[in-house]
Amino acid sequence: MNRQREPMARSVIVLAAIALFVGLGFGVVVPVLPLFAESFQANDLMVGVVVSAFAAVRLSTSPFSNGVMERIGARSTLGLGLLLVAVSSALMGVARSYWWLLGWRAVGGIGSALFTVAAMTVLLAVAPEHMRGRATGLYQSGFLIGSMAGPAVGGLLARISLQAPFGFYALTLLVAGVLGLSLLPRAVTRPVGAGRRGGVPMRRVLRDRRYQAALVANFAQGWNSTGVRSSMIPLVITAGLGLSTTWTGTVFAVAAVIQTIAIVPVGRFVDTVGRRPAMLAGALIMAVSLMSVPLSGSIGPVIAALCVYAVGAAAMSTAPAASVGDATGGIRGGTAVAVFSMCNDTGAIVGPLVAGAVSDAFGRAPAFAAGVVILLVSALVSARMPSAAAPGRARAGNL
Structure with missing residues (x-):
């Protein structure tokens, strides 16, 4: 078979679809988050802390992601990570103080670490060596497309309320989690973390x-x-x-x-x-x-x-x-x-x-x-x- 025409593995396509939903929800929330934090009388520094807490917690918890995959497998780790971010996003939307908003944002960073490491681990496992560049590109394009569409959707939802985008983000993450848990085969993903x-x-x-x-x-x-x-x-x-x-x-x-x-x-x-x-x-x-x-x-x-x-x-x-x-x-x-x-x-x-x-x-x-x-x-x-x-x-x- 001509390797340039070889079809992409189904799991790669599933991961690209998951990335699309994650990117869409992420793009919806990011422009609204600073405004929501300001609604709690947060100053510029406090707003910056909320924005950066997600990446900071993700950085600090990434080293533990492989241990989770060793125990429950990469597919389950991916689903768990998306569920954590979904729940934390929904709870951010109903937060009644700045500190609750910050705390749930940090919990989302833990889930993001689990999802990010598990998704890339699965991607590199299922894509053959001669197709890893194209597989990574397809996966990245899903997130980019979602991120581009997200702010427009977020603007419309923000007209309803500042809380609405957080609920939408939780919904997109739940859809992504269902896709991963139902369509990624256990036989492929289990050895990725535990082999x-x-x-x-x-x-x-x-x-x-x-x-x-x-x-x-x-x-x-x-x-x-x-x-x-x-x-x-x-x-x-x-x-x-x-x-x-x-x-x-x-x-x-x-x-x-x-x-x-x-x-x-x-x-x-x-x-x-x-x-x-x-x-x-x-x-x-x-x-x-x-x-x-x-x-x-x-x-x-x-x-x-x-x-x-x-x-x-x-x-x-x-x-x-x-x-x-x-x-x-x-x-x-x-x-x-x-x-x-x-x-x-x-x-x-x-x-x-x-x-x-x-x-x-x-x-x-x-x-x-x-x-x-x-x-x-x-x-x-x-x-x-x-x-x-x-x-x-x-x-x-x-x-």
Whole structure:
């Protein structure tokens, strides 16, 4: 069979559908959450704590996710994680004080850690090596599409009440959980977390240059795409160019569309040309385009730069995950996936803090430059990866 026409595994399609519902609910809640926190007379710092608590708790609890999978299997762990986020979201909507809102937001972070690690572990297990890039791209596109549609739905629900989006988020998560528990086969997912044979020991995975490059790339992705892009680019558009916040939403929406369009073809590139070229190109494209943003004098170049950035980000969100699957052999990868996920969360938390401090002290261009340095380091580490052109032609002897 022509591998380019080989059908995608049903479990990958199910995971993409789950990601679509999760992304939709997440996109509904994120714009409303700060406003809901302010309704409890929270100051800006308290609002920031509510927003960041989710990622901070997810980061701190990710190391325990593999232990849960060892006990109950990856499918059940995925369902449990989605159920925790669903229940916490519903309870956030009926919270009567800031502290209850914060507490349930933190509980959601625990569920997100379980779901994130379990879903990626299952994805890398069920996707064959020569299709991991495309599988990761399909999974990521589900979340991106949901995230793009979410804010529009959230705006409509917010007209009903600020609590309505939280109930909607809980509903989408319950649907995602039912899909996972009913359509993901137990026979595939149980060995992912609990398998004792055929897996690569974690100490060997840590020595694998493919895995090392994936960790650095995911840290750089979290620092820049989740952190610096969200915290610094709105300031460039509003304070630097003197434009309204509407332009910020427009720019981000256009970039999200470009990334969604690019991610599946980029996944094919990852599978046919190789992980290393994709990670090198992705890091360099992101670095050049990101650095051009604070140097732009009008909105047109900013939009162009972020559209180019989106293509690089598509490569940096697919190739590293595929490399993790290669390094672990696709099975017994729960711990490796948890560490991989933690790198992204760490970058997302540290990146905005460093960028903000550098911007206050030296200006916005140096703040962007700090993120560019991280991307260049990622490119250097990726250059040390094995030089096999394509996963289908190079097997696991590349340690």
